[in-house]
Amino acid sequence: MSDTVKFKWNDKEIEAKKGSNLLKAALDNGIDVAHYCYHAGLSVAGVCRMCMVEQNGVPRPFPACNATVNENIEVRNDTPKIKEAVSATLQFHLLNHPLDCPVCDQAGECGLQDNYMLHGKYDSQMTDKKVHKEKVQDIGCDVMLDAERCILCSRCVRFTGEVTKSSELGILNRGDHAEITVLKELNNDYAQNLVDICPVGALTSKDFRFKQRVWFLEDVHTTCIGCEVGCSVKVSQNKNGAYRVKPVLDEAVNGYWMCDDGREIYKHVSSPTRLHSLVANQQSLFVPAEEASLKEKLKNKNVKLILSTHLTNEEYRDVFTKIKDLNLAARVEVALYRSPDVGPIFDGILKRGNKNANLKGAIKNFEQFGFDASDDHCKKLMANVKDSDAVLFVLPEMSQSLDHLETAVKQISKAALKCAITPNEEWSFVRTFDFLCPVPTFLEKNGTMLNYQGLERTLVAGMSYGDNSKTVASYLDWV
Amino acid sequence: MILKNDLYREHGFLKGLFLGLKITMITMLRNIFGKDRMTLNYPEEKYFYSDRFKGKHVLTVKEDGTLRCTSCMLCATYCPAQCIHIVAADDSDKEVEKAPVSFEIELLRCVFCGFCEEACPVDAIRLTNEYEMSNHAEAEWVMDHHHLAFRKSLNNGRGIVSTVDDNDRMKLRL
C-alpha cells in the first residue's frame, strides 16, 4: 500500500500507515509502552504523561499518543531520561492512590501494579496525608465507583461522551481534588465497558464484586450468543464456575465494546440449576432417571423436533445427518424456534434486536438438508402436535422473551411425551416437560455460528460444569 | 565410625570406648536422675514453644473486635497445600469495605509452612504456638473463622488484637 511507511522504534523497524497514531503503531507491534489514558477506541487525551518518547530531531520529549507516524522517524523510549520520566510520573500517579490492593478487585490486572513492577520499584517517600475522596459509590448499571482510586485518565468520561453519547460521567473540581462523579446515575446499555477500560479499580463491576481473585481465573475466547451480532468475548472461569464476560477486540464485528446484555451469558453456565444427568418429572420435581426409561418411551414414536437458534452449525449438520442416516425423516418433523425481537433492530452502537444468535447458520443448514426453517412452519408444527406425538424441544440457552417461550411450551404440552433438551433446570415452565435431557452450554462446545453479517463466529470450549451431557444428535439415537 | 582413633590406640578398645562416651554417659545419668530431665509428664507438664513456633492458626482481630482479615486471598494463593478457602463480601463499614463471610482452613491438608502468615499484608493470620490438635477420624477437620479467631485459648474467646496495620489504615482516615 502506498501509504504504509517504515519507521524505527528503539531500533526495531515497524511498518504502519502514514499519519496513524504513533502509540497505537507501537502497541500493535508488541512494544511495551506504559500508558493509561490512551485507548484506541476513544479520542486522544494525553493527560497521563506516561507514554513520553524522544525522537530524532525533536528537541523535547513528547507523548507518543499525540504524535503521528511519518517515514523514517526514529523514536526511542529506552533512554535513561525517558525511563526516569516514566518512573517519576508513575510515582505521581501513586502519590495519593489509596492502599487498597487487598480489597480492590482490579488486583492482578491493575495498570498501576503492572507498571510499578516494570518501571517503578522505588521506595515511597510519601509520608503525608493522602487526599481523600468518596469511595464505594453505586452509580447504577452494576458499576461501582471509587473516586479515591481514580487516576483521572478520563477514559470513562470520554467513553460516555463519545461512544454512548450519554455523558453521565464528568470530572468535578480542579487540582488534586479533581474527582470523577456521575450526574445522577449511569443509564445506558454499555456501562460495563467502563469497568473494562478503567485501568485501575476505580470503576468495578458490582456483579463480579469480591467473587474471585483475577489470578485464579482463566480466559476462554469465544463468541457471545446473546443476539445476532455475535461479539467476540472472553469468559473468565475456573473449576468453581464462570465469573464474568469481557469483550475482545474484533474490528469486523464489535470493535472494542460489547453490550451489557452479553455480560449475563456466563450465569447459566455454572449456575446451580445445571443438570448432571437425565432427569424425569415426578410430580413437578425432577429426579435423576435411567436412560433406558426414556429410550423405551421414545422408540418408534412420531417425533416433533423443535430446534433453537443457539446451536452451532456443526450441531445442525449432525442432527440432519443423523436423521438421514437413521432414516428418521418419515417419523421426525423438524422446525426452528425463533425468539422474538427485543427492542429496535439496531440501537445505533452495537446491540441488535434479533436475539437469535445463529439464525443465519440455522437457515443455511435447514435449507441445505431440505428442511423448512421458517417461523410459519414452526407455528404450524406446534399447533399440530397430537397426543400420540413425542416432542423434543431444544430450549434456547437463555431468553429475553420468556413469555413467548412459555406460550410455545404450553402449546406443545398436548403431546404424550415431552422432553426438553436443555442444560439447566432454569425456568418454572419446564415443569411442563416429562424429561429434561442435558446438553452442553455454548461455553462447553467447539463450533461455528453465522452472525447477521454472514461472518463465521467461533465457539471455543472451556471447562465443563454439567455431567452426562450429550449432543442433540445423540438423543436422536433413541428415537 | 571411630572418631577418636588416638584414644583407642592409647587405652585399648573397651577403656577407649568408655572414655569416648564420657560426656554421653554423664548426660544420660543426669537425664535419668538429675536436673536436666528431658521427659515431661504430659499432660500434667506441658512444653511451651516460643512465639515463632508454627502451630495452630489464629485470625487476629481489630481493636473493635471484628476480624482484621480483608479477604485479599493472598494467603489462599500462596498456600502450597491450597487448604485455605475464603468467601469475601462487602463490609458494612465503608472504610473497611471488604471482609470475609467465610474463612476456612482444612487442618489435615495444612503443612504448617507459615507461608500464609508471610503473605498476609495486614497481619491478619498468624501461626501460634498451639500444637495440640489431635482429634478423632470422624471429627470435622475444617476450622472456620469462629474457631480460628475466637476459640477459648485466645484471650478467653476475645481474640488476639493486632494493631500492625492501624497506622496505614489511620493514614487513610486522617
Next chain:
Amino acid sequence: MTEENGLTDKEKANYKDYALLSYHHIPGVHNLEVFEKAGGYEMMKAAFLKDPEAIKEEVKNSGLRGRGGAGFPTGVKWGFFTKDRQAQKYLVCNADESEPGTFKDRYLVEKNPHILIEGMIISAWALGIQKGYIYIRGEFYHQAVTLEKAIKEAYAKNYLGKNILNKNFDFDLYVHRGAGAYICGEETGLISSLEGKKGQPKLKPPFPAIKGYRGLPTMVNNVESLAAVPWIMRFGADAYKKWGTEKSPGTKLFSISGDVNKPGVIEVPLGTTLKEIIEVHCGGMKDGHALKAVIPGGSSAPIFDAETSYAVKMDYEDVAAKGSMLGSGAIVVINDKRNMGDVLKWTLEFYHHESCGQCTPCREGTGWLEKVFKRRESGKGLVSDIDLLDKTAASMRGQTICALADAAAMPTQGMIKVFRRELEEYVSTPVKK
C-alpha cells in the same frame, strides 16, 4: 504650559517618553473624545490606508516580543498566521493577568482602554480577522466595565462593527470575563474557557494559530503587546528599536511591588538595570532596609539574591543568562526582614490551588510540594525535605501539557539554589503554636 495644536501638555499624549503610557497623564482619557483629542485612533485610521502585509512587516521589524511572559517575537507569530482573509478566524487579547506580582495590564486598561482597542483594530486589519475577544480575568470587574464602555463608544463611532470607516472591513470586539483561574491565562486554557468548557489547556500540537477557538485559526496576544502596535505604526520600527537592546527592543511595563518606597507600574526601555528601577523609579528600599532578594518576572521566575539583583539588566537575555526569566515583568522586591521560607510557602500554595488537575505530574506534584514543605507544621520537617522538593520539582518539568508545572517547579528549584540554608533551617524548625 506649552501649547501645541491648541492642546495643553495635560491634554496631549507623551509619545517621546512612553509607547504604552503615552496617554496616562491625561485625566479622563478613558473617554473616547479625550483620547482622540490627544492623538488616539489616528494610527487606526492611517492603518486602513496601508497594506496589511506592510503592517505585519513593520511589527516584525520592530522586534516587539510577546509581553505576556513567553517573549516570542510577535511579528514572527503573526507571520505564521493564515493569510486567507476570508477564512473565519479570531483575535484574542489575553487580559487574564493572573501571574502573582503582575498588575501592568490592569493599570494600562483601567486608565486607557482605548489604546488596547486601537491596537486590536490595527492588528485585526493586518491579520484579516473579523472577531475579537478580550478575555479579562473575573476579578477585574471594574476594568471589564471600563472596557465595555469604551467598546460601546468605539462602536458608536463605527470604529468597530460592520464596514469600519467605509473600508469594507468588519471587526466585532467583545469582552469575556473569566471566573478566577490562573490556568485560563494559558492560551489554550483561555480558549477552552472561551468555548464554554472547563478552562483546561489543550494538547499542542495543534497550535492555536492553526486550530484554536472552535477549531479555527486564533491569534492570542497579550494586552501590552497589542497596545504597543499603535506607537510602532506612528513612529516606525526603527524608532521603536532605539529603545531597549538589540535582542530586546522597545519598552516594557514593569509592575513593582514589595518593600520599595514607590511600588507601582513604570514603563522603561528594556535593558534598564534593576538597580535603577528600584533606586530611581521606585524611590529606593522602604525604611532603608537592605535588599535580600528580588523576583524579576512574576512568581514563576526563579529568584535573584541581592548581588545578582544589583547586577542584572532587565531584558530577556540578561535575566535568562543569570538563571531566571523576564516573564511578565512583575518585580517583587524582598528585604532582609522577610523569611524566604514563607515566600516559598505562599508560592507553593498558589500553584497547588491553581493546577487544573488534567495531567498527573502537575496535579499530584503541586499538591505534594506544598505538603512536603508544610511538614514542619506538624513538627515532621526534615532537612532532607529540601532535597526531596528539589528532585520532585525537577521531575515535574517538561512532562506536562502546559507550563504550570514548570511555573511551579522553577521557583522552587531557584529558591533552593539561592537560599538553601535558610530553607533548611525553616523546615527543620518546629512551628511555635
